[in-house]
Amino acid sequence: MSPSDGLADLAPRTSDRTSWADDFAAVVLDNLSRRYPYDAHHETRGDGDRALPIELHPAFHTSYDWHSCVHMHWLGARLLAFGVEHEFAARLETLISANLSAENLRDEAEYLAAHTSYERPYGWAWAMRLAAELATSPVAALRTLAPGMAPVVSTIEELTTAWMGNVAEPVRHGVHSNSAFGLAMIIDSARALRLTELETSCTRAARSWYLEDRDWPADWERSGQDFLSPGLAEADLMRLVLPAADFAPWCTGFLGGARPESPMFTPAAVVDENDSHQVHLFGLNLYRAGASTRIAEVLLAVPGAPAELGRRLLANVPPLLAAGLTASVSDEYYSTHWLATFAWDAMESIEGAPEPAGTT
Numbered sequence: 001m002s003p004s005d006g007l008a009d010l011a012p013r014t015s016d017r018t019s020w021a022d023d024f025a026a027v028v029l030d031n032l033s034r035r036y037p038y039d040a041h042h043e044t045r046g047d048g049d050r051a052l053p054i055e056l057h058p059a060f061h062t063s064y065d066w067h068s069c070v071h072m073h074w075l076g077a078r079l080l081a082f083g084v085e086h087e088f089a090a091r092l093e094t095l096i097s098a099n100l101s102a103e104n105l106r107d108e109a110e111y112l113a114a115h116t117s118y119e120r121p122y123g124w125a126w127a128m129r130l131a132a133e134l135a136t137s138p139v140a141a142l143r144t145l146a147p148g149m150a151p152v153v154s155t156i157e158e159l160t161t162a163w164m165g166n167v168a169e170p171v172r173h174g175v176h177s178n179s180a181f182g183l184a185m186i187i188d189s190a191r192a193l194r195l196t197e198l199e200t201s202c203t204r205a206a207r208s209w210y211l212e213d214r215d216w217p218a219d220w221e222r223s224g225q226d227f228l229s230p231g232l233a234e235a236d237l238m239r240l241v242l243p244a245a246d247f248a249p250w251c252t253g254f255l256g257g258a259r260p261e262s263p264m265f266t267p268a269a270v271v272d273e274n275d276s277h278q279v280h281l282f283g284l285n286l287y288r289a290g291a292s293t294r295i296a297e298v299l300l301a302v303p304g305a306p307a308e309l310g311r312r313l314l315a316n317v318p319p320l321l322a323a324g325l326t327a328s329v330s331d332e333y334y335s336t337h338w339l340a341t342f343a344w345d346a347m348e349s350i351e352g353a354p355e356p357a358g359t360t
Contacts, residue, residue, distance in 0.1 A: 015321055017347045021079055023329045024340045025088035028076040031063040031337055032095045039065040043115060056111060059104035064337040067123035067176070071341040073100065074130045078344060080139045093141050100134075102148035109151035116159055121182025124156045128189035136192055157198050160186060164205040172234075174226030174284070179209065181228050184237040206241045210234050211250070218258035222268055227283035227342075231255060231264060232291040239298050247298055248305035256309050264288075265316045267323035276334040279327065283342045286324035289317045290346035321346055 038053040038061065053061040063069035076092045084092070112118060119127075131149040134142050170179035183202050190199040216231040235251050242250060258264055265288075268281035292313040299310035321343075328339035 015325060015347065015350075017082065017344065017351060020325070020329075020343070020347070021082055021084050022088060024075065024344060025079050025084040025092060027329055027336050027340045028072050028079065029088065029091055029095065031069070031072040032076065032092075032099065034062050037064060037333075038062070041065065041118070043118075057108060059099050059101070059108050064333070067119055067126055068338045070123060070126040070130055071338065074126060074133055075341045075344055077130070077133045077137060077139070077142050080142060081133075081137050093139075097141060097145060100145045100148060105148045106151050109155045112152065112155045112159065116162075120163060120177075121160065121179060121186070122176035124160060125182040125185035125189070127152055128156055128186050128193075132189040132192035153193065153195075156186075157195060160198065161201050164201060170209040172230045174221070174223055174228040174230050174233075175280070178228050178230060178233055180206075180230070180233040180237040184233070184240055187237075187240050203241050206237055210238055214253045215257050216254050218255065218262040218264035221262075221264040222281070222284060225277040225280045227280035227287060229264060229284065229288050229291065231258075232288055232295065235295050236291045239295055244298050244302050248302040251295065251299060252306055252309055256306070260312055265292075265312070267319050270327070273327065273330070273332050273335065279332070279335045279339075282324040282327040282335060282339055284324075285320045286328075286339065286342040286346045289320035289324070290342070290349040292317055292320070293346070293349040317350060321350065 035054065040053055040056065042049075042051075042056060044050070057066055057069075060066050060069035060073070063072045073096055076096050080089055080092055080096075083089075112124075127149075131146065131153045134146040134149060137143050137146075167179075171177045172179070183206050187199055187202045187206075190196075190202065213234065216234070218231055221229055221231060231254075235255055238250060238254075239247055267285050270278055270281050272278055296310040296313040299305055299313075300307055324339065324346075325343055327335045328343040330336060
């Protein structure tokens with residue numbers, strides 16, 4: 001059985017990317033066109049410091065907040081590379097090109113440099129991922145935007161290096177401040193952008209913060225407004241940092257003691273879809289589906305490694321994905337300003353995963 005076999009039961013359509021791409025493109029277009037509501041998170045420094053979001057963030061002033069706007073641009077770029085209906089593609093390319101002008105991105109870099117903890121590390125990580133996507137995109141119009149991201153990338157590299165050098169312990173919450181999620185995305189992006197020093201620094205920090213961790217308390221997950229699994233985020237990071245032969249025993253020691261019925265592995269229920277914090281749990285379901293697949297892929301590929309944990313992770317992927325997909329294209333903006341990015345990311349992981357050895 002492949003990881004995606006159990007997903008065919010999803011109604012009213014399958015969960016493959018092709019069947020969702022155009023709907024996600026519509027979500028991105030709505031987000032990149034909608035200026036309000038916007039949650040600014042701006043540190044006001046005086047009576048005259050009352051600029052509008054579009055003045056503070058000329059590139060990323062939509063999609064409810066800065067980081068969501070960044071990863072909606074990432075999703076738009078991914079959808080253009082994947083292939084969506086022509087009208088969607090033309091509008092996406094126009095909006096993304098207009099927002100990501102070199103001038104706008106210089107302003108964003110200056111803002112980040114002046115507000116050194118702004119969006120740390122979640123927004124930084126998504127901005128790096130956007131830069132990597134533009135630089136490696138098969139879409140020529142997107143590649144032409146990549147040089148404009150250079151000031152943002154350079155600023156985030158400096159901020160990330162300084163942050164890691166001045167922090168004794170990581171943040172393990174299941175929300176934006178989670179250190180492992182941010183580091184994993186920055187490492188992936190640094191590799192794509194060939195930023196060797198940044199990759200080395202992030203790898204060193206990950207080893208320092210997490211290498212000795214054992215026996216993650218899976219039953220303590222989840223909090224009522226998490227959209228990340230702290231345990232899976234840490235394992236997903238160490239998957240990138242350690243050789244596969246070293247990762248398998250580390251991961252078994254870290255997650256192997258978790259009960260199969262632990263809340264960490266089961267879908268979270270959202271009671272009130274109008275609660276902007278509670279809908280984070282939709283994203284948690286999607287994140288767990290993607291991270292579980294990526295972790296299991298490594299575990300099941302290592303000869304001689306115990307396969308039980310990998311199979312357990314994969315067994316929970318179909319219900320986790322199903323529990324978050326519909327909300328990503330709902331009428332509730334608290335969900336649709338961000339969930340589609342997590343859905344697409346999970347789908348990419350699932351559809352690219354190999355068949356686990358020893359299963360039928």
